[in-house]
Amino acid sequence: MGEIFRAEDVYVKRGENLVLKGFNLAVGEGEKLLLLGPNGSGKTTFFEVVVGFVKPERGRLLFMGKPVEAESDFRLLRRKVGYVFQDPESQILMPTVEEEIAFGLLNLGMPRSKIREEVEMVLSAFGISHLKRKFTHELSWGEKRLLSIASIAVMKPELFLLDEPFAGLDERGVRIVASFLKEYDKAVILASHTELNFFEDWDKFYLRAD
Amino acid sequence: MSLDPRVRIIAFFLVAVSVALSRSFSAVLFFLPYLVFILFLERVKPSHFKKLIPANLFLVFIFLTVPLREALLIFVKCNLILSFLIVLVSTERFPVLIHALHHLKLPDKLVHLVFFTYRYVHIIDEEYRTFMKAAKARGFHPKTDRITYKTLSYILANLIVRSYEKSKWAYKSMVCRGFHGVFPLYYHFEMGFKDLCFLGFTFVYVGALWARYSGLKMFM
Numbered sequence: 104m105g106e107i108f109r110a111e112d113v114y115v116k117r118g119e120n121l122v123l124k125g126f127n128l129a130v131g132e133g134e135k136l137l138l139l140g141p142n143g144s145g146k147t148t149f150f151e152v153v154v155g156f157v158k159p160e161r162g163r164l165l166f167m168g169k170p171v172e173a174e175s176d177f178r179l180l181r182r183k184v185g186y187v188f189q190d191p192e193s194q195i196l197m198p199t200v201e202e203e204i205a206f207g208l209l210n211l212g213m214p215r216s217k218i219r220e221e222v223e224m225v226l227s228a229f230g231i232s233h234l235k236r237k238f239t240h241e242l243s244w245g246e247k248r249l250l251s252i253a254s255i256a257v258m259k260p261e262l263f264l265l266d267e268p269f270a271g272l273d274e275r276g277v278r279i280v281a282s283f284l285k286e287y288d289k290a291v292i293l294a295s296h297t298e299l300n301f302f303e304d305w306d307k308f309y310l311r312a313d
Numbered sequence: 314m315s316l317d318p319r320v321r322i323i324a325f326f327l328v329a330v331s332v333a334l335s336r337s338f339s340a341v342l343f344f345l346p347y348l349v350f351i352l353f354l355e356r357v358k359p360s361h362f363k364k365l366i367p368a369n370l371f372l373v374f375i376f377l378t379v380p381l382r383e384a385l386l387i388f389v390k391c392n393l394i395l396s397f398l399i400v401l402v403s404t405e406r407f408p409v410l411i412h413a414l415h416h417l418k419l420p421d422k423l424v425h426l427v428f429f430t431y432r433y434v435h436i437i438d439e440e441y442r443t444f445m446k447a448a449k450a451r452g453f454h455p456k457t458d459r460i461t462y463k464t465l466s467y468i469l470a471n472l473i474v475r476s477y478e479k480s481k482w483a484y485k486s487m488v489c490r491g492f493h494g495v496f497p498l499y500y501h502f503e504m505g506f507k508d509l510c511f512l513g514f515t516f517v518y519v520g521a522l523w524a525r526y527s528g529l530k531m532f533m
Contacts, residue, residue: 156485178493186489193482198408198432202499207490209497218499240435258490 105132106168107262107290108153108184113162115148122148126162128308130262130290137302138294140310146294147189149310150264154186167261182211185260189267191244191251200226200234200242200250207258225257230279244271252280256287263291269299316355317508318405318413324515325401329394331519341389343522347515348393351400354511361399368395407431412498425496433479440475444468 108130115123122145130136138146151157152164155177164171166180188194197203204225208218226232229249234242242250248271255263265284269277281301284291293302328344335341372391376384402410411431415424448464455461 154489181489182491188482188486190482192436193479194486196432196483196486198411198428202408205499206497209499210491210493215499215501240432240439254490 106130107132107134107166109163109165110149110152111163111165113149113152113164114160115145115152115157116160117148117157123152123159130292132261132290133288134290135284135302135305136290136292137299137305137307138292138310139296139298139307140294141296141312144310144312146296146310147266150186150266150292150294153262153264154181154184183261185255185258185263187252187255187263187265187268189270191247194251194254195239195247198238198240200231200237200239203239203250204254204257207254211258221257225253228256228279228283229253230275245273245276248272249276249279252283256283259289261289263287263289265291265293267295268293269295316511317502317504318409319417319502320504320508320512321401321405322410322413322417323512325397327515327519328397331522332390332393332397335390336386337526338386338389340522340526341386341393343525344393344397347518348396348400351397355400355404357400357404361403362396364399364403365392365395368392409500412500413502415496415498416502421496428496429483433476433483436479437472437476440472441468444471 106129108128110126110128113123113126114121115126122143126145126149128136128149138149140146148157152159155171155174166176166184169176171177171180195203197206201222204222205218208221213221222235223232226235229252231246231249231253234246234250239247239250248268252265252268263284268280272280281299284293285302293299293305328347332341332344368391369388372388375387378384379387405413408428408431411424411428414427415421445468448468453461453464455465
């Protein structure tokens, strides 16, 4: 199993606080990992480091064996790493559900006919086909959450980062997302502040808030 | 009849400019049959015209400040232009119109600005309602006193801060999904025979008005 991503001895400061201190983590192809820790332990910060939104004070990042340092490296990385934000409202950009899901694929330059197929498939996988033509500002919180995950899932990232994806989801939504992630054949890191029963077989990585 | 949104925008622009520049009642009223024609074509429900009421409330003030003939002309022109806006533009979904503006080669920055304004007006409105609910849940009742002004100022300041934060996250969301400066379009339009006929008819109609009123004289 090849390695997808590695963080070596990463230090991140937010204001005066060191949020990540000598953080080390490696994820292999198709590996599933739960990143657990209380609020403020640095889960979101770590995800932001991975996609290049936060620059570490010290440390090294490797994606598919190559160091990621310059913005151009992160730009390439972001085409293969999908990041679902903690707050779906901050992530959703487009006016309609269909366009929101298609946004990433259009940026990747996929042909429109293929995009339509992919959009249909992901809408059905997340049980939101009936919302296809709806305006995103009319959706409920749970629907926005499902949409935010679906719009990243459609890009089939090599590494799928999800920040508290179950917050605000009802039982049906939780079941849909959990079964999707279990069947997803690529690497996943899921950040949560609580233990999640349905991912008992996944590796766990604990962060402390100090 | 479903017209291409680009045709709607071009037709609206043509008639709106012509009506706005007209100086005589006869020139303005020349567009009435055209309006009736589109009404028939689009089968617009009369309820759509309720939107004219708030606009006319403002127009009443014109009668207080401008001579009667001028005021009446402005009143008719405004109502006619708004009616065209209702019939031609507001019957189309706003995101589709934004795409149409892009296809009409309007500057990208302007189109993006319209797009984000539309998208985030709803979010800011939601935030405002949430703030107001939070305040009311703790006994806030707007009055004309210092506490009310102070509270509303804090809410406004919070809205500005939140908008700034949201804009940062929106940018992150775009970058995360491969955005590279160009907004990709999902929907594409196809101009059909009926669109070309309608556009042709509009050009002929406006042209006829120009001919009838000897070109620029109609604007003088």
